[in-house]
Amino acid sequence: METGHHQNRRAFLGRTGGIVTACAVAGLTGSGGTKASPAPGKPAAAEAETRSLTDQHYLLTNVRLEEGFAYDGDVVTATRTALHSLEIKAGKFVALHAADAVLPAGVPTYRANGQLALPAMRDMHIHLDKTFYGGPWQAPLPRQGKTILDMIAREERLLPQLLPTSQQRAEALIALLHSKGTTVARSHCNIDPVSGLKSLEHLQRALENHRDDFSCEIVAFPQHGLLHSKVDGLMREAMSMGVAYVGGLDPTNVDGAMEKSLDAMFQIALDTGKGVDIHLHEASPAGVAAIGRMIETVEKNPALRGKVTISHAFALATLAPGALAETASRMAAQGMTIASSVPLGAMTMPLPQLSEKGVFVMTGTDSVYDHWSPFGRADMLEKANLYAQLYRGSDEFRLSRALAIATGGVLPLDDGGKRAWPKAGDGADFTLVPASCSAEAVARLPERSATFHRGRMVFGSVGTA
Numbered sequence: 001m002e003t004g005h006h007q008n009r010r011a012f013l014g015r016t017g018g019i020v021t022a023c024a025v026a027g028l029t030g031s032g033g034t035k036a037s038p039a040p041g042k043p044a045a046a047e048a049e050t051r052s053l054t055d056q057h058y059l060l061t062n063v064r065l066e067e068g069f070a071y072d073g074d075v076v077t078a079t080r081t082a083l084h085s086l087e088i089k090a091g092k093f094v095a096l097h098a099a100d101a102v103l104p105a106g107v108p109t110y111r112a113n114g115q116l117a118l119p120a121m122r123d124m125h126i127h128l129d130k131t132f133y134g135g136p137w138q139a140p141l142p143r144q145g146k147t148i149l150d151m152i153a154r155e156e157r158l159l160p161q162l163l164p165t166s167q168q169r170a171e172a173l174i175a176l177l178h179s180k181g182t183t184v185a186r187s188h189c190n191i192d193p194v195s196g197l198k199s200l201e202h203l204q205r206a207l208e209n210h211r212d213d214f215s216c217e218i219v220a221f222p223q224h225g226l227l228h229s230k231v232d233g234l235m236r237e238a239m240s241m242g243v244a245y246v247g248g249l250d251p252t253n254v255d256g257a258m259e260k261s262l263d264a265m266f267q268i269a270l271d272t273g274k275g276v277d278i279h280l281h282e283a284s285p286a287g288v289a290a291i292g293r294m295i296e297t298v299e300k301n302p303a304l305r306g307k308v309t310i311s312h313a314f315a316l317a318t319l320a321p322g323a324l325a326e327t328a329s330r331m332a333a334q335g336m337t338i339a340s341s342v343p344l345g346a347m348t349m350p351l352p353q354l355s356e357k358g359v360f361v362m363t364g365t366d367s368v369y370d371h372w373s374p375f376g377r378a379d380m381l382e383k384a385n386l387y388a389q390l391y392r393g394s395d396e397f398r399l400s401r402a403l404a405i406a407t408g409g410v411l412p413l414d415d416g417g418k419r420a421w422p423k424a425g426d427g428a429d430f431t432l433v434p435a436s437c438s439a440e441a442v443a444r445l446p447e448r449s450a451t452f453h454r455g456r457m458v459f460g461s462v463g464t465a
């Protein structure tokens with residue numbers, strides 16, 4: 001299979017001259033097309049559109065915003081919306097004008113044609129640094145009978161083949177994220193003996209090219225084991241290169257020393273003043289013990305409070321209700337966060353129960369397309385849809401609440417039906433969809449027609465006046 005990788009890489013490199021175009025095309029049309037479906041209220045006649053909008057100060061008219069819920073008794077039966085003109089200046093919403101308001105004169109004006117504005121999506125667990133996306137089709141090798149250590153051995157062979165194009169692939173994946181309405185992310189980045197700091201350097205170059213259209217914090221991820229691959233020193237170097245979080249990985253199954261591994265990870269965070277975001281897949285009693293050890297560590301070290309995320313945390317799905325409630329309460333008290341990919345399978349993660357206890361739950365698209373998984377679409381709205389399906393959220397109110405997992409908790413309406421977003425002064429980070437309300441968007445997954453980051457259109461098109 002190594003030969004196959006080599007052939008694929010050569011084929012990929014063979015068209016280096018076209019890589020930027022190829023990436024752009026992959027990002028823009030690989031997502032299922034750039035033309036929005038006709039939006040509610042969109043005129044039938046063809047009209048002028050633009051793909052370029054970089055004005056510092058402009059108006060976006062005919063934007064659908066949510067106004068409140070409609071009720072039958074105490075049951076939410078529908079969402080009320082109205083058209084507005086958004087006035088955007090220096091990356092922020094400065095005014096929301098009613099549809100019939102007199103608009104400021106002399107300001108460049110664009111049209112959203114009745115499409116709904118949703119808060120920009122936030123992909124809080126993704127691996128931008130070692131993706132297959134942007135290259136030729138390649139399925140993962142069979143996983144049957146393979147341990148995580150077998151997978152690490154595979155990755156040791158694969159990384160040198162991916163590294164020469166990892167920057168371009170990361171940028172192609174950022175373009176795909178834009179096309180799905182995502183402009184903010186947290187990316188894990190391999191720190192391992194094979195790639196050294198190269199994966200990080202390439203990812204940082206990719207992010208530098210997108211500094212105006214994409215915000216991304218980085219987790220230094222010891223994918224081959226913090227102790228197992230002896231990368232403590234490399235991890236500390238990564239911390240000095242602008243990385244925000246110390247990562248970790250299965251301290252029992254990979255490092256074979258739960259307490260020592262976790263202590264080493266936290267020590268790097270404490271020494272460098274950074275946060276922690278650990279991959280914990282262990283669904284065994286050892287995984288439960290690791291979560292307990294992490295909670296204790298944060299309880300003893302106030303400097304870590306509010307700065308620790310456990311990614312996946314499958315062990316929480318094995319807890320009895322009483323133990324889960326106690327664990328969740330302790331996590332909430334320390335401001336600990338869960339990042340879950342909302343997995344399908346025999347175990348259902350207790351995400352609503354964690355949220356009810358005050359644990360902040362976020363999600364991400366994780367391995368969009370790499371040697372771990374080929375199925376990701378990099379679509380956070382799809383994660384909200386999955387959340388609604390898994391946790392019986394098929395009614396208007398629960399569909400509208402499910403959006404929170406895709407947007408980092410930002411919702412157009414609060415639970416009482418008052419508009420919470422957007423407000424004057426908020427960052428102009430949003431995406432336009434041909435849907436009548438967020439409940440419909442979560443259920444029906446419309447294409448995104450335009451995405452905005454700090455007021456700048458980073459994907460799609462809008463009508464010109």
Ligand SMILES: [Zn+2]
Pocket residue numbers: 125126127188279311366367
């Ligand atoms: Zn991951």
